[in-house]
Amino acid sequence: MTRRKLETAASRATDPGVSPDTQDRQFVTSLARGLEVLRAFGPGEATLGNQEIAERTGLSKPTISRLTHTLVDLGYLSYSARNGRYQLGPGVLALGYAMIAGLEVRERARPMLEDLAASANVTVAIGERDRLNIVYLDCCRGSQTVALSLNVGSRIPLGSTALGRAILAKLPAGEREYLLRAMRERMPEDYPKIEHGVEQAIRELETQGFCTSFGDWRNDVNAVGVPVASLDGERLFGLICGGPSFTLSTETLMQDLGPRLVEIAGRLSAPRQVTAD
Amino acid sequence: MTRRKLETAASRATDPGVSPDTQDRQFVTSLARGLEVLRAFGPGEATLGNQEIAERTGLSKPTISRLTHTLVDLGYLSYSARNGRYQLGPGVLALGYAMIAGLEVRERARPMLEDLAASANVTVAIGERDRLNIVYLDCCRGSQTVALSLNVGSRIPLGSTALGRAILAKLPAGEREYLLRAMRERMPEDYPKIEHGVEQAIRELETQGFCTSFGDWRNDVNAVGVPVASLDGERLFGLICGGPSFTLSTETLMQDLGPRLVEIAGRLSAPRQVTAD
DNA sequence: ATGGGAGTTCCGCACAGCGAAAGATACTTT
DNA sequence: AAAGTATCTTTCGCTGTGCGGAACTCCCAT
Incomplete structure (x- = not known):
């Protein structure tokens, strides 16, 4: 248990896209991917379609489809059927507040x-x-x-x-x-x-x-x-x-x-x- | 035990109407669980240990262990080795800002x-x-x-x-x-x-x-x-x-x-x- | 020392989630 | 209007991910 937090703290703490080739049994990929989807919504990108999310995250379209589906279901994304685009939802903001409040x-x-x-x-x-x-x-x-x-x-x-x-x-x-x-x-x-x-x-x-x-x-x-x-x-x-x-x-x-x-x-x-x- | 209750109720609390309770092939469980972990950090609960998270979410200890590990790795949780407790991390706040800015x-x-x-x-x-x-x-x-x-x-x-x-x-x-x-x-x-x-x-x-x-x-x-x-x-x-x-x-x-x-x-x-x- | 509580690791199994490709829908183009 | 184009969703088998019981380790109390 020597190489503990220092390494892991820095390991994936850098950037999206490439998932480091870690055989980490502790790492839950789907969770990371879902969060990467949320992260794709940056300053300039208030709304995104599935396609754009797929490009930005490097994940396949069906995967994105499932992740966005899940995130909408949970209130972390809002979906506009009008133009088929997503936005960050209220759940995300509530989390942010909880973070700062604590x-x-x-x-x-x-x-x-x-x-x-x-x-x-x-x-x-x-x-x-x-x-x-x-x-x-x-x-x-x-x-x-x-x-x-x-x-x-x-x-x-x-x-x-x-x-x-x-x-x-x-x-x-x-x-x-x-x-x-x-x-x-x-x-x-x-x-x-x-x-x-x-x-x-x-x-x-x-x-x-x-x-x-x-x-x-x-x-x-x-x-x-x-x-x-x-x-x-x-x-x-x-x-x-x-x-x-x-x-x-x-x-x-x-x-x-x-x-x-x-x-x-x-x-x-x-x-x-x-x-x- | 009855652990299905909270989870499913929370999940479906956003999606009304004709959501068939059939196992939704579109639903990514691990993602939902991970977000539920983040959500466990409420107003009164600025810091939580794995045990407490397990109780609040109804998930098993090993599962929580893996999810928190992942979330720490991604910067959504901060871990204090001192007392073995977690706090919401800066990633969560950045998401919240992106939401409101858009x-x-x-x-x-x-x-x-x-x-x-x-x-x-x-x-x-x-x-x-x-x-x-x-x-x-x-x-x-x-x-x-x-x-x-x-x-x-x-x-x-x-x-x-x-x-x-x-x-x-x-x-x-x-x-x-x-x-x-x-x-x-x-x-x-x-x-x-x-x-x-x-x-x-x-x-x-x-x-x-x-x-x-x-x-x-x-x-x-x-x-x-x-x-x-x-x-x-x-x-x-x-x-x-x-x-x-x-x-x-x-x-x-x-x-x-x-x-x-x-x-x-x-x-x-x-x-x-x-x-x- | 010793016990209890918290957290992590092991491990094999089930099934969750993956991606190619087909299907469905909406939006353009001619 | 009909064909074309782009985007998104669904299907479907296969694989490997993530699951949980149990064992293990560590850390405090007393």
Whole structure:
């Protein structure tokens, strides 16, 4: 039982499409496939037909037909007989809420995020890794200019954002390398920048306690980030603070906001550091 | 033992009418079971062990073991080796966001909800049915804008709320009866009230275009609701407007807010705006 | 130490779920 | 209108997946 969670946690945690040739007797394929179907509904693809799902997932049409049938039956997909297309259904949203409602880190973090967002008029967010993305768990904005009400749940890339870098940098080396490898395979052209950014983030975390992304994700967005471990030490989150580059200078981030983020992260972490690694 | 009950009841709670109880060759059991595992994580149960999941779902321990293993692998569950318990993972949240981001009704409804919530200082929400619950798809509050996105995705009962009644009342009779029957089985003691409320809602919708729930869900909450069909006519949503009974009188709801809700519902259903074809 | 409870692994069997191809339906094209 | 095209569903045997009882391991309590 030596090779346990580290490997499996990283094993399929990357990308759809190819099912890794694991003879894992513990792995339930149909479940994974069904979830892959749900995952096919991305930002740009609010509605999909069976054909499109089959293409995106690489599964055969009859399989898709059965899976969608099942998912509709359970309320995770809605079917429009009008145009033969599916949409994500209410069941999926209820699950998402249950997830966020049960997250104690979020509860504890929220007042601090609000405080910082309001006092410095920046965007503050907490996120977690999901495969090769970061998912926003919570988000506070300074001035309610344009209220894009909830990007809680939205994804941003892992490699180029301050949030992603903070998390990658804090990850055990093995897992980090696994993820970097997956990114290199998937987007070889972006990889050099990604790798460089992550290496820099590791150094920054060592020296100053927070890492940066100045224009690396969107070139008009600056942000600083810190990692935060859950109380039981099993989950790794990231905390960022950022804004448009013409509002938010790198100096402010480096000298004021970064340190404040570090301080918040300290308060969020367990009172006693039990780093048994 | 009687383990068939919960599972099948839950499965069919979405699909009304002539679902032949014959072994549905289209139905992928493992997928349904896996999703049932995720669903076991309710409001009160942020973390669960395998044993508890097995009890809640009625599945055998080895089966749960395999399903949780798979779900952890895919990022839909997080596992804490510390105490051997699971939590919903980030993947689930990303799905929820994709669902809500792809909902055009929500986009179109939002400005109207905000407007009404602000001008009348009430809570306005849009929801959809998920099995025997209503799931909030969006929610605007009048004055206290503190917790805005928090209860998106949260569930309220189908039978006693204005939202649930609006949807039940507008449903095809067969489906409505199917759901009522399911509710009678599951909560026989509450059923008489539920049935009465729904019958009343049907009458109210006919006569005044909106239905009511005055203290029937929480006895200090008043609300009025209307059904809204999606543009393609395939999905049925509900719109409510409500607040605490000491702030929001039944008269205001009946004479002012109810009609305004009806008007909003009309604008949501009618695609003929200032469109130049 | 010792017992009990929780979780995982073994194992053979049944049948769930798979995919090629045929059938059904809706939507275009000529 | 009729043939053509694209999409989705159903059929049908075969295979291998996933199932559960029982045995095994681990972790806490006491």
